[in-house]
Structures are given as structure tokens and as C-alpha cells.
Amino acid sequence: MTKLAICPGSFDPVTYGHLDIIERASKVFDHIIVAVFHNDAKTPLFNTEERMDLLKKSIAHLDNVSVDSHGGLLMDYAREKHACAVVRGLRAVSDFEYELQITSMNRKLNKDVETFFIMSNNKYSFLSSSMVKEVAKYDANVEDLVPPCVETALKQKYS
Ligand code: ADP
Numbered sequence: 001m002t003k004l005a006i007c008p009g010s011f012d013p014v015t016y017g018h019l020d021i022i023e024r025a026s027k028v029f030d031h032i033i034v035a036v037f038h039n040d041a042k043t044p045l046f047n048t049e050e051r052m053d054l055l056k057k058s059i060a061h062l063d064n065v066s067v068d069s070h071g072g073l074l075m076d077y078a079r080e081k082h083a084c085a086v087v088r089g090l091r092a093v094s095d096f097e098y099e100l101q102i103t104s105m106n107r108k109l110n111k112d113v114e115t116f117f118i119m120s121n122n123k124y125s126f127l128s129s130s131m132v133k134e135v136a137k138y139d140a141n142v143e144d145l146v147p148p149c150v151e152t153a154l155k156q157k158y159s
Contacts, residue, residue: 005029005085012044017124021089036069057149075110091120
């Protein structure tokens with residue numbers, strides 16, 4: 001049976017921190033779907049199509065990874081896709097409480113899907129899409145933080 005996992009997130013935009021988690025997860029599971037979700041707590045800079053497009057370009061070298069989007073509950077989506085797992089990245093302690101809350105709610109909603117956490121690479125443990133947007137707005141160099149296609153897209157957004 002194919003072991004399919006979902007990497008959900010806002011990806012507004014995708015960073016090397018996200019890609020590190022996706023790449024590592026792709027070595028453990030047969031297939032990964034990177035799913036763009038709407039997060040009510042965040043107003044996105046890039047629309048869903050743009051975020052998916054940047055993700056597709058950034059994961060093109062990974063054979064067993066695809067990109068999708070969903071507007072509803074993650075656990076409904078997981079059921080629909082027959083996923084066995086959800087993979088999230090964990091950065092500094094600040095991620096922990098939020099992830100704990102979501103994970104326990106998700107387990108209530110769907111007991112068949114296990115959530116796995118991958119510890120962030122030290123290099124990226126303080127990297128977030130919000131931080132990248134904040135500095136890119138002032139034309140700072142973000143080439144170590146995001147793939148080239150994202151760097152170009154940020155320049156266009158803020159030009
Ligand atoms: P969300 O709005 O769902 O938190 P994000 O796009 O911010 O979506 O994050 C998606 C996933 O990627 C989350 O599990 C988050 O913890 C993880 N993530 C984001 N940035 C990093 C990073 N620098 N290192 C490791 N994981 C990360």
C-alpha cells in the first residue's frame with residue numbers, strides 16, 4: 001500500500017525551511033502532497049495559485065512530491081486522499097503549543113491519520129515566510145532564505 005503523507009501549510013511564500021522539511025519527508029513516505037491551505041489568522045501576500053506555482057517550481061526535482069490546495073478541513077482532505085500521515089515542521093519552542101492544539105483536534109476529527117513532526121534544520125530554525133516578507137519589502141537580500149523563483153516573485157510584488 002502506498003504510504004501517502006500531506007505537508008499542509010500557508011506557504012506564503014515557500015522558503016528553504018519548508019523545502020528542507022518536504023525533502024526529508026519525501027525520503028520517508030512513498031508520496032508527499034504539499035497542500036496549500038488558507039489560514040484565517042494570516043492575510044496572504046500571494047494568492048493560492050501563485051503560492052502553488054512557486055511550490056511546483058521549487059519541488060520540481062523531487063519525483064514523489066506533488067502540489068495541491070484545499071479550502072476545508074485538513075482531516076477531511078486527508079481522508080479524501082487516503083493519506084496515512086500529516087507532516088509538520090517544528091522550529092523554536094514557539095511552534096510547539098500551536099502545533100499541539102491543532103494535532104489534538106485533528107486526532108479527534110480523524111484517528112486514522114497520524115501527525116509527524118520534523119525538527120527544523122538549525123540553519124532555518126528562525127526562518128518564516130513572514131520574516132522573509134518583512135525584509136524583502138525593504139529590498140534586503142533573501143537569496144539564502146528562498147528559492148530563486150520566490151526571490152523574483154517577491155521583487156515583483158514589492159516593486
Ligand atoms: P501554517 O500557516 O499552517 O503554519 P506555514 O507555511 O507557516 O503554514 O508552515 C507550514 C509548515 O512548515 C508548518 O509545519 C511550519 O512549522 C513549517 N515551517 C515553516 N517554516 C519552517 C522552517 N523554517 N523550518 C521548519 N519548518 C518550517
